Amino acid sequence: MPIARDDVAHLARLSRLALGEEELDHLAAQLDVIIAAVAKVQEVAADGIPPTSHAVPLVNVFREDVLVECLSADAVLSQAPAVEQQRFRVPRILAED
Amino acid sequence: MDGELTRMTAADLAAAIAAGDVSAAEVTEAHLARIEEADPRVRAFLHVAGDQARAAARAVDERRAAGGELGPLAGVPLALKDVFTTIDMPTTCGSAILDGWCPPYDATITRRLREAGVVLLGKTNMDEFAMGSSTENSAFGPSHNPWDLDRVPGGSSGGSSAAVAAFEAPLGLGTDTGGSIRQPGAVCGVVGVKPTYGGNSRYGVVAFASSLDTPGPLARTVLDAALLHEVISGHDPCDSTSVDAPVPPVVAAARQADVSGMVIGVVPELGGEGIQPGVLAKFNESVELLESLGAKVTEVSCPHFSYALPAYYLIAPSEASSNLARFDAMRYGLRVGDDGTHSAEEVMALTREQGFGAEVKRRIMLGTYALSSGYYDAYYGKAQQVRTLIIRDFEAAFERVDVLISPTTPTTAFRLGERVDDPIAMYLADLYTIPADLAGNAALSVPCGLAPEDGLPVGLQVMAPVLADDRMYRVAAAVEAALDARRGYPLLNDARGLA
Numbered sequence: 001m002p003i004a005r006d007d008v009a010h011l012a013r014l015s016r017l018a019l020g021e022e023e024l025d026h027l028a029a030q031l032d033v034i035i036a037a038v039a040k041v042q043e044v045a046a047d048g049i050p051p052t053s054h055a056v057p058l059v060n061v062f063r064e065d066v067l068v069e070c071l072s073a074d075a076v077l078s079q080a081p082a083v084e085q086q087r088f089r090v091p092r093i094l095a096e097d
Numbered sequence: 098m099d100g101e102l103t104r105m106t107a108a109d110l111a112a113a114i115a116a117g118d119v120s121a122a123e124v125t126e127a128h129l130a131r132i133e134e135a136d137p138r139v140r141a142f143l144h145v146a147g148d149q150a151r152a153a154a155r156a157v158d159e160r161r162a163a164g165g166e167l168g169p170l171a172g173v174p175l176a177l178k179d180v181f182t183t184i185d186m187p188t189t190c191g192s193a194i195l196d197g198w199c200p201p202y203d204a205t206i207t208r209r210l211r212e213a214g215v216v217l218l219g220k221t222n223m224d225e226f227a228m229g230s231s232t233e234n235s236a237f238g239p240s241h242n243p244w245d246l247d248r249v250p251g252g253s254s255g256g257s258s259a260a261v262a263a264f265e266a267p268l269g270l271g272t273d274t275g276g277s278i279r280q281p282g283a284v285c286g287v288v289g290v291k292p293t294y295g296g297n298s299r300y301g302v303v304a305f306a307s308s309l310d311t312p313g314p315l316a317r318t319v320l321d322a323a324l325l326h327e328v329i330s331g332h333d334p335c336d337s338t339s340v341d342a343p344v345p346p347v348v349a350a351a352r353q354a355d356v357s358g359m360v361i362g363v364v365p366e367l368g369g370e371g372i373q374p375g376v377l378a379k380f381n382e383s384v385e386l387l388e389s390l391g392a393k394v395t396e397v398s399c400p401h402f403s404y405a406l407p408a409y410y411l412i413a414p415s416e417a418s419s420n421l422a423r424f425d426a427m428r429y430g431l432r433v434g435d436d437g438t439h440s441a442e443e444v445m446a447l448t449r450e451q452g453f454g455a456e457v458k459r460r461i462m463l464g465t466y467a468l469s470s471g472y473y474d475a476y477y478g479k480a481q482q483v484r485t486l487i488i489r490d491f492e493a494a495f496e497r498v499d500v501l502i503s504p505t506t507p508t509t510a511f512r513l514g515e516r517v518d519d520p521i522a523m524y525l526a527d528l529y530t531i532p533a534d535l536a537g538n539a540a541l542s543v544p545c546g547l548a549p550e551d552g553l554p555v556g557l558q559v560m561a562p563v564l565a566d567d568r569m570y571r572v573a574a575a576v577e578a579a580l581d582a583r584r585g586y587p588l589l590n591d592a593r594g595l596a
Binding site: 003007008011012013014015016017018019020023027030031033034035037038039040041042043044045046049050051052053054055056058061063071075076078079080081082088090091092093 | 198199200201202294295308334337338340401404407408410411418422425426427428429430431432435437439440441442443444445446447449450453458459461462463465466467469475476478479480481482483484485486488520521535536537538563
């Protein structure tokens with residue numbers, strides 16, 4: 001099933017990527033080829049085969065609830081794009097009206 | 098003496114420093130001088146940290162003068178992939194979105210290297226966020242292969258492999274997600290090791306695909322790789338997937354270098370259509386060599402390995418699309434369009450559009466597709482089932498044999514620019530390395546000669562069961578010793594790119 005240009009634009013929105021028109025066309029063509037190639041997994045993966053999300057069996061890891069030192073606010077904020085009153089300053093998150 | 102110092106192995110350098118034949122400061126100066134001479138052509142480093150390296154070397158010399166104990170790699174310089182966080186150097190991951198970022202903490206592996214007295218020379222180039230097989234996806238331009246400067250050094254850990262092959266550092270550190278240590282090791286003619294998943298901490302390693310990412314060594318000899326392996330490995334409570342088990346005895350195995358009585362399996366699925374004739378020829382010679390050294394070699398089919406590449410290109414991008422969501426322009430890194438007219442969401446999209454390169458965007462889009470409702474079961478879900486089938490193939494194989502072998506890559510180093518806009522061709526570079534990543538077991542690449550048609554290095558891949566990393570070191574060390582004896586000198590003496 002070929003991937004439509006509208007689908008690619010939708011994926012770009014979900015991915016928070018402000019792709020240009022030309023980039024969208026280019027990516028749509030490439031994604032189409034790649035998705036056709038990876039669809040090969042559907043040939044062998046039959047019902048009843050359990051999925052593996054992780055090669056090493058995982059169990060929840062707990063530790064004692066003890067206080068440990070953490071990074072200082074200055075150290076963390078030193079790499080921020082914008083800082084105000086010892087906080088991260090971010091662009092507006094709500095619409096004007 | 099300077100020229101000789103840069104050609105010495107890590108093991109010999111550490112011994113000379115411990116014996117007082119040379120100071121760590123002299124060793125570091127020699128390597129910084131070599132970087133100054135060679136790196137304008139190789140471009141292995143994104144950042145050289147001369148002052149910090151000199152201070153670290155001085156500390157080793159002072160500890161020795163005071164009668165303090167030195168670890169097995171104290172005073173030995175190392176080239177660190179720019180994916181490991183470093184509190185005193187920038188960490189960019191080869192991406193414009195992290196240009197100039199100075200992390201507020203050290204990765205666990207960075208910390209262990211410092212504690213062992215290893216001297217960090219600087220940060221090496223890589224494909225952006227470790228996505229690629231050539232370093233051409235770096236936002237800061239590609240590195241060059243010391244065997245032929247017009248060719249790629251492999252990737253994504255191509256900066257580290259090039260630095261080691263160009264004698265800029267005796268040791269390098271990389272990360273392997275689909276082959277990103279073994280493939281650059283193979284095409285640069287050095288040893289590259291992907292340890293068992295979970296054997297090495299991922300804390301402070303900028304995440305690409307968390308269920309696959311594995312840090313590991315690059316070195317010019319198998320023993321050097323083993324020494325580095327033991328220094329960085331072991332359980333880390335800061336990484337929830339870190340395995341709480343003893344580190345396999347890899348140094349002892351590298352010194353043992355004996356394959357007599359071992360049963361070695363050749364995987365026919367890794368080495369069929371599309372393989373370069375010279376690569377196949379060198380692999381077949383390696384099989385004969387191993388038999389002559391006393392190993393029993395047998396063919397072991399792993400029928401699902403041919404589905405590993407498509408499964409990987411669903412699983413890795415899916416995890417990447419999630420991991421890279423953290424680059425939101427709010428807390429660190431690049432921010433674009435923050436001029437009062439754009440919302441936070443628009444700033445995110447503008448920043449990510451400008452800050453990410455083409456391959457990273459491709460993978461984010463692919464991962465978002467594979468995880469989206471309506472496609473999840475058909476793509477990501479199926480890929481996870483294939484992962485189970487590949488693990489079962491390995492388990493069945495290791496019931497019959499001690500290790501599996503294959504060529505590391507289908508071809509020798511390709512030319513810069515050759516595969517840049519052909520993602521599928523680029524992805525094929527990892528065809529033989531991906532199964533071990535999906536299954537989490539240990540695998541390495543050891544040089545096994547030069548392809549006759551182009552004179553470029555070929556790697557032999559050795560794969561071992563989970564937490565049996567020592568087995569592959571035994572095999573690789575035996576191959577290395579036999580080939581060095583036959584040749585009469587180390588393989589890298591034939592590298593002519595910088596002559």
